[in-house]
Amino acid sequence: MKIGFIGFGNMAQALARGLVRGGAVEADAIGACARDRAKLQRNTEPFGFRAFDASAEVAAFADVVIVAVKPYQVEAVITPIREALKTKIVVSVAAGVTFDDYERILAPGTAHLSTCPNTPVAVCEGIVALERRHSLSAEQLKAIEELFAHVGLVLAVDTPLLGMAGTICGCSPAFVAMFIEALSDAAVKHGIPRADAYRMVSQMIVGTGKLQLETGQHPGAMKDAVCSPGGTTIVGVGELEQRGFRGAVIAAIDAIDAKINGK
C-alpha cells in the first residue's frame, strides 16, 4: 500500500515516521508534497520518503491519500485533483473537516474518511479517532484501521464527538508535557538530576497509562491503590485537590471547546 501526504507538516511527518517505525510500510512507499519544496526535501530525504512537486503527483503515486494541510486550505488544495482522487482512499486529518464537507468537496462516489490523530503516532503510541460516518467499503475501512493500528489506538466516534476527541487527544499532550515539566522541577528541587527526572516522570506516565489500558481499572481505584491510610501519597493528593487540580484540567478543556465553538 502506498501512502501519499498532501501537506507534510507536523502531523503528516509524525504519521509517516510512525507508519515506518511500526512496520506498516517501507519508507519508499510514502510520498508527500508541500508548498516549500526545500523544506519538504529536508523533511523527506533523510527518512527515505519520496518528495513530489505537486498534489497531482501524490494522487498518482498513492493508494491512500492523506489530506494534512490546515483545515481552511482543504477545499482549495483538493478541488484541482478531485477527479484523480475518485479511485483512491482519501483520509483526512484536518481538524473539524468532516464527512459532509468532503461529500461537497470530492467527486461523488469517492471513498473518504475523516480522522483525528495525535502526534504520539510518531512513536506508535498515538490515538487515531475515526469519524464513524464515511464512504469506504468494509474492506477499505479494515485496511485503514489495520494501517493506523500500527501507530496507536484506533477508535471510531460519532461526527459530533470527533472535535472533542481531537481536543482530548491532540491538545492534551501539551498539558501532559506541562505536568512532566512541573513534576520534574519538583524532583530537581529535591535533588534528582534533571535528565533523570524527565526520564523517570515520563516513564511513570507511560506506565500508569499502560496499567489503566491493560486492566481497565477505574482511575480512582488506581489512585486509592497507592494511597495507604495515614500514608504519604494521600497528603499529596490532598494538596492537589486543594489547589483545584482536577477542576483546572476540566476548565482547560471547557476553554478550548468554547474557543472552537465560538461560545
Ligand SMILES: NC(=O)c1ccc[n+]([C@@H]2O[C@H](COP(=O)([O-])OP(=O)(O)OC[C@H]3O[C@@H](n4cnc5c(N)ncnc54)[C@H](OP(=O)(O)O)[C@@H]3O)[C@@H](O)[C@H]2O)c1
Ligand atoms: N499537529 C497536531 O497535533 C494535529 C493533530 C490533529 C490534527 N491535525 C491536523 O493536521 C493538519 C496539519 O496540521 P499540522 O500541525 O501538521 O500543520 P503544519 O505543520 O502547518 O503543516 C501544514 C502542511 O501543509 C502544507 N501546505 C500548505 N499549503 C499547501 C498547498 N497548497 N499544497 C500542499 N501542501 C500545502 C504546508 O507546507 P509548507 O510548510 O511548505 O507551507 C505544511 O507541510 C491540520 O488540518 C490539523 O488540523 C494536527
